[in-house]
Amino acid sequence: MSTKKLIVIVGITGNQGGSVANAFLNLPDWRIRGISRNSSSASSAAWAAKGAEMVSGDLDDVSSLKSAFSGATAIFGITDFWQQFSIPENHALAAKEGKTINEIAYAAEVAxxxxxxxxxxxxxxxxxxxxSTLSKSREWSKGKILWNYHFDSKWAAVEYLRExxxxxxxxxxxxxxxxxxxxxxxMARKQEDGSYKVTSPTTAETVIPWFDPMADIGNFVRALLEVAPGKQVAGVGSWLNWNQWCELFTKISGVNCTYQQITVDDLEKAMPGGAGREIGxxxxxxxxxxxxxxxxxxxxxxxxxxxxxxxTAEDFLKVDLPSFLKA
Incomplete structure (x- = not known):
């Protein structure tokens, strides 16, 4: 029987779960068990080839999760609102119940x-x-923000745990x-003159915590396991406002980038069906x-x-911009 500690990772084939797996893969005191809806898929097989134990688990089936979690020293949990948002059956359910797809996806992620x-x-x-969670936007906005469902649905798991x-x-x-x-x-669109324009409904001076989940969330999880429990940490690589982001874009690429504030209505028109309002x-x-x-x-x-x-945002853009500009 292995004496190594076991971390069980929900969503190992996704960006955040994969990052956690990479952070623990070569640690001598840890072994990895990844959960996938289909443990025989190509992406699951790729993790198995790296040394992870792959098991089947369905986030809609608590009994399958109990089996998958058995023997765990640590568990990394994550849910995905946008996956629920994209499921055709959920859209059909929304129409049947007279609800928005946002409400249906919220309820599914909470469950x-x-x-x-x-x-x-x-x-x-x-x-x-x-x-992996997000803040309760309805509470912190004092009820002003009502359509940020994918934040509130993640915080619901924390509330449930505590209660x-x-x-x-x-x-x-x-x-x-x-x-x-x-x-x-x-958000960055190429203009006729070859420059790029970034748009969102926030002011240019709004400071945003930028984060690379694929590279870094595993490092954060590993760090959390090195300190006492009870900590809640912000996942941040760089704090930048939109003007600063565009300045980096231009500095690294040599291509001019500017920012323009738009309205939530503009975003809804560009992304109808609930997505624009949610993101707005x-x-x-x-x-x-x-x-x-x-x-x-x-x-x-x-x-x-x-x-x-x-x-950092600069590190990220140095790697990512060349492929983006070629697309």
Missing amino acids: QGHNIVDAAASVEGLDRLVL RYPEMTKKASFVQPGMFMQNYRM DMFKYMEDPGYFGSDPTLIQPEDLGVEIKRT
Whole structure:
């Protein structure tokens, strides 16, 4: 029987789960078990070839998660609102019930978060549960932000954990990933003169916590396991406003980049069907009260007590911009 500690990773074939796996893959004291809906898929086989134990698990089936979590020393949990948003059956359910797809995706993600927590609570000897989460925007905005469902649905798992399992809460840690650096690709558009324009509903001076989840979330999870439980850390590589982001873009690429503020209505027209309103409210939340809200328990990475390797926006753009500009 292995004496190594076991970390079980939800979503190992995704960006965040894969980053966590990479952070632990070559640590001599740890072994990895990855959960996938289809443990025989090509992406699962790729992780198995690297040395991860792959098992089947369904976030909609708590019993499958209990089996997958069995024997875990640590568990990394994550859910995906946008996956639920894209499922055709959920759109059909929204139409049938007279609800928005945002509401249906919210409920589905909340249920999956509850299942992760319930399954983790069944594990004897569990040392740590680490959840990837986001702030409760309805609360911190004092009810002004109502369509940022993908933030609130993730925080619902934290609330459920604290209310239902106070003892396990003492073994939990949380990371709130900042704005994904990769998202600039969806907001930067090439203009007729060859320059690029970045748009969003926030002011140019709004300071945003930029984060590379693929490179860094694993480093954050590893760091959280090196300190006492109960910590909630902000996932940040660089704090930059839009003007500063565009300045970096121009400095690195030599291609002029400018920022233009648009309205939430503009975004809704460009992205109909609920996505534009959802993303628009997220951006307005970033503007006021701020991406992480006003949670006094949230600490910055430099205050965690251990060093965390982080990717800066400049580091990221130096690698990413060449392929973006060729696309």
